[in-house]
Amino acid sequence: MITLYDADRCPYCARVRIVLAEKGLEYETVVIDLDDRPVWIYEKNPLGRVPVLEEDAFVLSESAVIDEYLEERYPDPPLWPADPGERAQGRLLVFRFDRLSRPYYALRRGDEGAREQLDGALADLDALLAAQPFLSGRDYGLADIAYIPWLLRARDRMDVDLARFAALAEWLERLAERPAIAAELDVVAAL
Ligand SMILES: N[C@@H](CCC(=O)N[C@@H](CS)C(=O)NCC(=O)O)C(=O)O
Numbered sequence: 001m002i003t004l005y006d007a008d009r010c011p012y013c014a015r016v017r018i019v020l021a022e023k024g025l026e027y028e029t030v031v032i033d034l035d036d037r038p039v040w041i042y043e044k045n046p047l048g049r050v051p052v053l054e055e056d057a058f059v060l061s062e063s064a065v066i067d068e069y070l071e072e073r074y075p076d077p078p079l080w081p082a083d084p085g086e087r088a089q090g091r092l093l094v095f096r097f098d099r100l101s102r103p104y105y106a107l108r109r110g111d112e113g114a115r116e117q118l119d120g121a122l123a124d125l126d127a128l129l130a131a132q133p134f135l136s137g138r139d140y141g142l143a144d145i146a147y148i149p150w151l152l153r154a155r156d157r158m159d160v161d162l163a164r165f166a167a168l169a170e171w172l173e174r175l176a177e178r179p180a181i182a183a184e185l186d187v188v189a190a191l
Pocket of ligand 1 (some may be wrong): 049
């Protein structure tokens with residue numbers, strides 16, 4: 001049995017929720033109150049952070065690592081492209097995610113100076129998506145899932161105008177048709 005220690009507002013948890021949904025896996029959710037975290041969460045993750053995934057006695061933290069684990073453990077449907085080069089490009093984007101997350105969290109803390117940096121990161125994603133349909137290339141997968149939770153929250157919760165980035169906005173619309181992403185849109189709408 002899979003258990004996800006989860007918080008609706010957490011975009012890192014959203015990465016895992018989306019992968020679980022894409023793979024059609026059943027799981028139990030334990031909601032963690034991020035403003036009043038139980039001390040026992042540190043036994044599952046010494047950093048005290050969510051998401052944490054538990055499968056029987058196996059406990060794992062770090063959203064990108066959890067997603068890789070789920071991809072290997074439950075390969076169907078695949079969420080990395082078959083092409084090794086495209087897989088590597090996708091992993092590079094996940095590895096360099098802080099280019100988006102650093103200005104995103106700075107802006108959320110009220111640092112208006114971060115807006116320009118965030119726009120720069122969004123422009124790079126937009127350029128990539130103008131050249132190919134998904135972040136790692138021809139196929140939807142873990143790179144898209146690694147980014148979309150922040151883009152939905154930036155657009156719907158932080159009034160970042162994504163319409164300025166046509167290819168990125170179109171990619172968001174396309175992804176929103178997937179039930180796994182539509183479910184996350186509902187989570188964001190209820191925050
Ligand atoms: N690198 C971690 C980040 C997880 C993370 O920062 N989660 C936040 C909630 S969105 C958290 O638990 N924050 C509590 C804390 O940092 O103490 C991952 O990818 O899973």
